Amino acid sequence: MQSFRLLRTYLGPHRKWAILAPALMALEVAMDLLQPRLLQAIVDVGIPRGDLAFILRTGGWMLAVAAVGLIGGIGCTVCAVLAGIGLGTDLRRDMFGKVQDLSFGNLDRLEAGSIITRLTSDVTQMQELAMMLLRIMVRAPLLLVGSIVMGILTSRTLALLFFFLIPAVLIIVTYVVRKTFPLFARVQACIDRVNTIVQENLAGVRVVKSFVRSDYEAARFGDANDALMQVGVAAARVNAATMPLVMLVFSTGFVATLWIGGLQAFSGGLEVGRIIAFSNYLMQALMSLMMVSMLVMRLSRSEASARRIGEVMAQVPEVPTPTPGDTMTPASRDGRGAAVAFEGVTMRYGDADADPVLRDISFEAMPGETVAVLGATGSGKSSLVHLIARFYDVSEGRVTIDGVDVRRWDERALRAAVAVVPQETVLFSGSIAENIRYGRPEAPQEELEAVAEIAQAHDFICDMPDGYETELSQRGANLSGGQKQRIAIARALLMRSPILILDDCTSAVDVETEARILDGLLAGEAARTCFIVTQRVATAMTAHRILLLDDGKIAAQGSHAELMATSPLYRDIVQSQAPEEDSHAA
Ligand SMILES: Nc1ncnc2c1ncn2[C@@H]1O[C@H](COP(=O)(O)OP(=O)(O)OP(=O)(O)O)[C@@H](O)[C@H]1O
Numbered sequence: 188m189q190s191f192r193l194l195r196t197y198l199g200p201h202r203k204w205a206i207l208a209p210a211l212m213a214l215e216v217a218m219d220l221l222q223p224r225l226l227q228a229i230v231d232v233g234i235p236r237g238d239l240a241f242i243l244r245t246g247g248w249m250l251a252v253a254a255v256g257l258i259g260g261i262g263c264t265v266c267a268v269l270a271g272i273g274l275g276t277d278l279r280r281d282m283f284g285k286v287q288d289l290s291f292g293n294l295d296r297l298e299a300g301s302i303i304t305r306l307t308s309d310v311t312q313m314q315e316l317a318m319m320l321l322r323i324m325v326r327a328p329l330l331l332v333g334s335i336v337m338g339i340l341t342s343r344t345l346a347l348l349f350f351f352l353i354p355a356v357l358i359i360v361t362y363v364v365r366k367t368f369p370l371f372a373r374v375q376a377c378i379d380r381v382n383t384i385v386q387e388n389l390a391g392v393r394v395v396k397s398f399v400r401s402d403y404e405a406a407r408f409g410d411a412n413d414a415l416m417q418v419g420v421a422a423a424r425v426n427a428a429t430m431p432l433v434m435l436v437f438s439t440g441f442v443a444t445l446w447i448g449g450l451q452a453f454s455g456g457l458e459v460g461r462i463i464a465f466s467n468y469l470m471q472a473l474m475s476l477m478m479v480s481m482l483v484m485r486l487s488r489s490e491a492s493a494r495r496i497g498e499v500m501a502q503v504p505e506v507p508t509p510t511p512g513d514t515m516t517p518a519s520r521d522g523r524g525a526a527v528a529f530e531g532v533t534m535r536y537g538d539a540d541a542d543p544v545l546r547d548i549s550f551e552a553m554p555g556e557t558v559a560v561l562g563a564t565g566s567g568k569s570s571l572v573h574l575i576a577r578f579y580d581v582s583e584g585r586v587t588i589d590g591v592d593v594r595r596w597d598e599r600a601l602r603a604a605v606a607v608v609p610q611e612t613v614l615f616s617g618s619i620a621e622n623i624r625y626g627r628p629e630a631p632q633e634e635l636e637a638v639a640e641i642a643q644a645h646d647f648i649c650d651m652p653d654g655y656e657t658e659l660s661q662r663g664a665n666l667s668g669g670q671k672q673r674i675a676i677a678r679a680l681l682m683r684s685p686i687l688i689l690d691d692c693t694s695a696v697d698v699e700t701e702a703r704i705l706d707g708l709l710a711g712e713a714a715r716t717c718f719i720v721t722q723r724v725a726t727a728m729t730a731h732r733i734l735l736l737d738d739g740k741i742a743a744q745g746s747h748a749e750l751m752a753t754s755p756l757y758r759d760i761v762q763s764q765a766p767e768e769d770s771h772a773a
């Protein structure tokens with residue numbers, strides 16, 4: 188059972204509470220078991236003798252026993268809650284850490300909505316299981332065995348009733364567990380679906396509104412929500428039948444006790460006090476059986492959650508970190524840019540039998556060189572530059588930086604060496620300054636402004652109400668697309684990395700501003716090796732060298748003049764974009 192493995196691992200650090208809780212519970216059970224005997228003494232000894240002092244004394248004992256039981260009960264609950272919450276907190280922390288460690292390839296497959304459900308709802312299931320287990324694990328079996336033993340001691344004849352009643356409850360419980368177990372796995376899957384839709388809609392709220400798809404999305408959400416409700420109702424329906432059925436067994440047991448006991452009492456074989464005590468033990472026994480069954484149900488529900496949590500924890504990052512002894516960090520390059528080389532690189536996403544998106548790519552970028560990666564949409568430009576930052580690993584061949592395979596680079600050193608402005612801008616809530624400083628929180632204000640100047644962001648930032656301290660709303664929603672892109676460029680520039688990758692990140696910036704950004708980059712940062720991904724010939728032309736990508740292969744490489752002379756495909760592209768250039772020039 189995955190649930191138990193998980194509990195064992197995560198209750199370990201909270202051992203103190205996890206041991207104290209059942210111990211305190213044992214105290215409460217002992218007290219509960221004593222009560223009916225004290226009651227019996229009052230009925231069978233105190234009352235017939237008319238001994239008021241005895242009755243009062245025994246009553247006093249009953250109160251004392253109840254008080255001790257109460258302390259045990261409350262203490263147990265407090266300890267169980269502390270252990271459970273501790274477990275939940277640790278589990279969430281570890282899962283979050285795990286998700287942070289995963290590679291892009293892993294995250295492509297795990298839906299965000301599903302990760303959220305696993306981190307919240309599934310962890311809550313485990314937390315509740317832990318709490319329930321610590322309270323009931325000891326209470327139910329002890330009370331069950333204790334009640335049966337005490338019941339037999341109280342009356343052998345009446346104890347025969349256990350033979351009929353316990354199997355009856357067991358049959359009902361088994362039925363319920365078998366019915367509900369598959370439902371619980373479906374409940375979690377339905378919550379996943381609901382979370383995924385909410386997640387997509389929040390992220391894409393502008394698209395939804397602009398395409399007037401609110402009704403469609405509402406319907407899509409409604410379907411997922413209804414599905415969740417239906418499974419929930421199905422599970423509740425089975426559960427709802429349980430209680431009345433078990434109560435029926437209880438009542439039958441109670442009536443049978445009074446009837447058989449009554450007959451015996453008439454014939455003088457049994458005192459009334461014993462009948463009362465026995466019926467108490469009978470109820471306790473059946474109640475604890477109920478608790479065990481509730482525990483089993485909770486366990487079956489948590490098992491579904493434990494498996495889902497286990498799936499996340501078992502993910503192996505697709506881009507493995509190099510073994511410590513095997514890492515190599517190239518010698519200091521004294522402010523020069525880094526050399527990047529691709530040697531016969533082929534790359535596939537996912538399975539080994541998938542079609543490669545990059546085929547036999549070879550090229551070399553000198554330190555300080557600016558390389559444009561030009562190609563139609565889907566030609567593999569982003570995939571190519573992602574390999575430099577090792578977001579994914581190559582399937583064949585190798586990528587080197589300063590002659591060292593990126594797979595042997597220390598991960599931190601590699602991240603520091605390559606700054607990426609991704610194709611889709613991601614900003615965080617917080618001030619503009621915080622966003623630009625994301626990679627180097629300690630950078631001084633002057634540097635911040637210097638990179639913002641190069642990224643052509645300084646002027647519009649100064650025009651904002653609080654300048655660099657202006658708060659961005661979630662994902663930077665209060666900025667224009669081009670403004671967001673320029674902040675993302677400034678953020679990457681601040682890293683002062685020897686390699687800079689701009690993945691089509693000036694698409695929302697007008698041509699003049701884009702030209703100023705590129706001029707600034709190339710003028711001030713001669714030491715940097717720069718990759719500019721673009722679909723615009725005009726942008727590519729500014730680079731020292733152009734890699735022309737066509738369907739995952741390098742169709743041609745060289746300077747603009749060289750390509751004009753040698754590549755018909757390049758001439759076609761220049762031709763096709765020419766009218767656009769002319770109209771801009773005009
Ligand atoms: N995470 C991914 N998982 C699977 N396939 C992917 C993934 N990312 C890209 N692809 C596929 O790889 C191919 C190349 O995609 P890539 O993003 O590299 O193109 P691109 O040249 O950057 O296009 P664009 O100019 O539109 O950004 C496409 O066919 C795409 O479907």
Ligand SMILES: [Mg+2]
Nearest residue numbers: 568569610691
């Ligand atoms: Mg792309």
